[in-house]
Amino acid sequence: xxxxxxxxxxxxxxxxxxxxxxxxxxxxxxxxxxxxxxxxxxxxxxxxxxxxxxxxxxxxxxxxxxxxxxxxxxxxxxxxxxxxxxxxxxxxxxxxxxxxxxxxxxxxxxxxx
Amino acid sequence: xxxxxxxxxxxxxxxxxxxxxxxxxxxxxxxxxxxxxxxxxxxxxxxxxxxxxxxxxxxxxxxxxxxxxxxxxxxxxxxxxxxxxxxxxxxxxxxxxxxxxxxxxxxxxxxxxxxxx
Numbered sequence: 001x002x003x004x005x006x007x008x009x010x011x012x013x014x015x016x017x018x019x020x021x022x023x024x025x026x027x028x029x030x031x032x033x034x035x036x037x038x039x040x041x042x043x044x045x046x047x048x049x050x051x052x053x054x055x056x057x058x059x060x061x062x063x064x065x066x067x068x069x070x071x072x073x074x075x076x077x078x079x080x081x082x083x084x085x086x087x088x089x090x091x092x093x094x095x096x097x098x099x100x101x102x103x104x105x106x107x108x109x110x111x112x113x
Numbered sequence: 114x115x116x117x118x119x120x121x122x123x124x125x126x127x128x129x130x131x132x133x134x135x136x137x138x139x140x141x142x143x144x145x146x147x148x149x150x151x152x153x154x155x156x157x158x159x160x161x162x163x164x165x166x167x168x169x170x171x172x173x174x175x176x177x178x179x180x181x182x183x184x185x186x187x188x189x190x191x192x193x194x195x196x197x198x199x200x201x202x203x204x205x206x207x208x209x210x211x212x213x214x215x216x217x218x219x220x221x222x223x224x225x226x227x228x229x230x
Contacts (some may be wrong), residue, residue, distance in 0.1 A: 032217045043221040
């Protein structure tokens with residue numbers, strides 16, 4: 001089955017700096033890669049996603065890149081703000097009729113003022 | 114759009130009793146819903162996949178007789194933890210796949226904190 005590895009496990013950045021989280025996946029059939037933000041005591045919130053026919057996608061301060069050959073994808077957050085502090089999860093999925101997600105272990109991001 | 118609710122948000126029950134958790138898609142129809150559990154500082158672990166009108170499919174190692182899932186309509190799925198024990202204490206989260214948003218996206222509910230005493 002699919003295995004998703006995520007690094008780093010914790011990331012501390014100064015407000016205004018950029019944060020980068022990297023994930024690798026094992027199943028070359030995976031074709032959908034979402035990123036979720038989870039605040040303490042809440043459910044995950046979809047922040048951006050990318051499909052395998054696209055190499056890069058950007059939404060304001062957030063961008064995701066995908067390298068299908070190397071089977072890795074990354075989340076980039078620019079101009080970080082304290083409200084970006086949360087746990088971020090990457091996931092991979094094969095878009096069959098069910099689309100089950102395989103999650104990475106998560107990255108605790110702390111943005112210090 | 115694409116809002117998923119869960120009820121209750123937290124529940125405390127005594128060992129041996131059963132607890133039902135509801136998951137609703139509020140503004141879209143979800144033919145597929147998923148149930149996860151999450152322990153502190155860990156990732157989400159998929160428990161089962163639920164399709165409307167059919168039996169749920171459980172992940173390996175998840176007891177289907179202990180975690181009863183019913184997907185009665187396109188907007189409601191329920192998870193019942195039967196004969197709960199303290200080790201069942203966890204954060205339970207549902208998600209729904211929104212077909213009208215495209216065939217891929219999963220939207221998550223706010224989670225239910227279960228504590229078994």
